Structures are given as C-alpha cells and as structure tokens.
Amino acid sequence: GEDVEQSLFLSVREGDSSVINCTYTDSSSTYLYWYKQEPGAGLQLLTYIFSNMDMKQDQRLTVLLNKKDKHLSLRIADTQTGDSAIYFCADINTDKLIFGTGTRLQVFP
Amino acid sequence: NAGVTQTPKFQVLKTGQSMTLQCAQDMNHEYMSWYRQDPGMGLRLIHYSVGAGITDQGEVPNGYNVSRSTTEDFPLRLLSAAPSQTSVYFCASSNSIGGLGGRKGADTQYFGPGTRLTVL
Numbered sequence: 001g002e003d004v005e006q007s008l009f010l011s012v013r014e015g016d017s018s019v020i021n022c023t024y025t026d027s028s029s030t031y032l033y034w035y036k037q038e039p040g041a042g043l044q045l046l047t048y049i050f051s052n053m054d055m056k057q058d059q060r061l062t063v064l065l066n067k068k069d070k071h072l073s074l075r076i077a078d079t080q081t082g083d084s085a086i087y088f089c090a091d092i093n094t095d096k097l098i099f100g101t102g103t104r105l106q107v108f109p
Numbered sequence: 110n111a112g113v114t115q116t117p118k119f120q121v122l123k124t125g126q127s128m129t130l131q132c133a134q135d136m137n138h139e140y141m142s143w144y145r146q147d148p149g150m151g152l153r154l155i156h157y158s159v160g161a162g163i164t165d166q167g168e169v170p171n172g173y174n175v176s177r178s179t180t181e182d183f184p185l186r187l188l189s190a191a192p193s194q195t196s197v198y199f200c201a202s203s204n205s206i207g208g209l210g211g212r213k214g215a216d217t218q219y220f221g222p223g224t225r226l227t228v229l
Contacts, residue, residue: 008149042113042199042220043152088151096167097218099144101151 002026004091006100012107018079020103022072022089032065033090034074037102043088046074081107110135115200115221122190122228130185130224132200138219140203141183142167143175145196146223152199158183190228198224 003025012018024032030051035043049056049063049072056063062075072089086102116131134141142157144167154167158177172194174186183202187194203218 004151006151040223042201042222043218044220045217096154096157097142098154099152101149 002091002098004089004098004100006087006089006103008101008103010103010105012079012105014079014081014107014109016079018074018076018083018105018107020074020076020087020089020105022074022100024070024072024089024091024098024100026091026098027067027070029091031092032063032072033097034061034063035088035090035099037086037088039085046087076105079105079107081109083107112136113200113202113219113221115198115224117224118222119225120227122187122226124191124228126190128187128190130187130198130200130226132183132185132221133181134183134200134202134219135181136202136219137180138202138204139180140205140218141177142201142218143173143183143185144199144201145169145194146199147196155185155198187226192228194226195228196226198226 006022031048033048034046036046037043047058049065060077064073084107086104088102089100090097113134139160143155144152146152153169155173156175158164161177161180164175200221201218
C-alpha cells in the first residue's frame with residue numbers, strides 16, 4: 001500500500017531555517033499536504049501543493065516537490081519558538097489521506 | 110460555528126468494556142473520518158464516511174464500528190476494548206478530499222481536539 005515517511009525529530013536554533021523532509025510511494029498523487037499539530041491539539045492544515053507544481057511559497061513557508069524522486073519538503077524561514085510542533089506530510093490515495101509519522105520540530109533560543 | 114467537536118476528552122476503560130466516542134460537525138461537511146495517533150506512527154485511518162449512510166474501512170478498522178445516520182454525527186464504537194486500543198483518537202471532517210470533490214486546491218480537513226483513551 002501507499003507509504004509516507006518522515007524523520008522523527010528536527011532541532012533548530014531560533015532564527016534559522018528548518019527543512020522537514022517527506023518521501024512517498026504513490027506516483028499517482030494529486031495533492032500533497034503539510035499539517036501542523038501543536039501540543040494537546042488536533043491537526044491544522046498548513047499548506048498543500050498540487051502535483052503539477054514544483055514549488056509553492058506562502059509567507060515563511062516554502063514547499064518543494066520532486067515528483068521524480070517522490071520527495072516533498074517544507075522549509076520554514078526564520079523559525080520561531082511558536083513553530084515548535086509536530087509536522088505531518090500527507091498524501092491522497094483515492095479518497096483517503098495517508099499521513100507520515102510526523103516530524104517533531106524543536107526550536108531552541 | 111463550533112467546528113468539529115469530540116466527547117469525551119479523556120476516558121479510561123477496563124479491558125472488555127464497550128464505549129462510543131462522539132464526533133459532531135456543524136459545517137455540513139460530507140466527508141468525515143476517524144484516526145488514531147500513536148507515538149512514532151503518525152495518524153492511521155480507522156474508518157471514514159463520504160456521506161450520510163455510507164461508511165468504509167480505513168487502514169486499522171478491527172475492533173471499531175461506525176455509523177453515519179446524519180451528516181453531522183459520526184460516532185466511533187469500541188465493541189470490546191483492548192489495551193492495544195490505548196491511543197489518542199481524532200475525528201476530522203471536510204467538504205471533500207483534494208480534487209475529488211471537483212473543488213479548487215485542497216479542501217481543508219478540520220480536526221477535532223481529540224479523545225485520549227486508556228484501556229487498562
């Protein structure tokens with residue numbers, strides 16, 4: 001079945017850029033998503049990218065998609081302590097979202 | 110709008126007990142789903158529904174039942190709780206999933222605050 005993988009942890013200094021990576025296996029993906037989960041809360045959609053795009057920028061967020069390598073990344077510029085959370089990438093498989101394991105981003109001063 | 114609400118927030122069960130986790134949304138969304146979140150495993154889809162009267166199994170459906178008699182409600186039933194069902198459960202709703210509904214971009218999937226379930 002479809003598989004979405006992420007590294008589990010990332011630690012960055014406040015003000016630096018963070019890059020969270022994700023790989024997926026479904027070559028027929030139409031949309032890929034990034035969700036953010038703050039402690040004790042549900043998931044919130046951060047951004048998404050359509051499969052015919054290579055890059056999407058939204059304020060401090062940049063999403064890069066390499067369809068050939070099935071690799072998705074989320075770059076957060078000028079990372080702040082409020083960005084500390086778990087970040088999930090997700091892929092659509094028919095009518096179901098398949099989530100990665102989540103990457104816990106820790107921002108230290 | 111209250112969005113997606115879940116009750117209870119916390120629950121402790123003994124092995125073999127049954128219970129129902131409630132989920133309701135007031136956004137008139139067709140698509141609703143239940144996930145469980147376990148450490149190091151991300152979110153796994155349990156059951157989902159694409160409209161009232163229609164449900165289908167996700168990745169980990171065993172031990173859980175669902176029904177969708179109204180658009181608003183999508184309860185999740187644990188028939189005989191087991192310690193392996195200790196987890197955080199999230200309900201979510203959306204107008205569609207991605208381009209399937211013919212809508213622009215990705216319809217946001219709204220998540221409830223979660224129910225933390227412990228089975229002893």
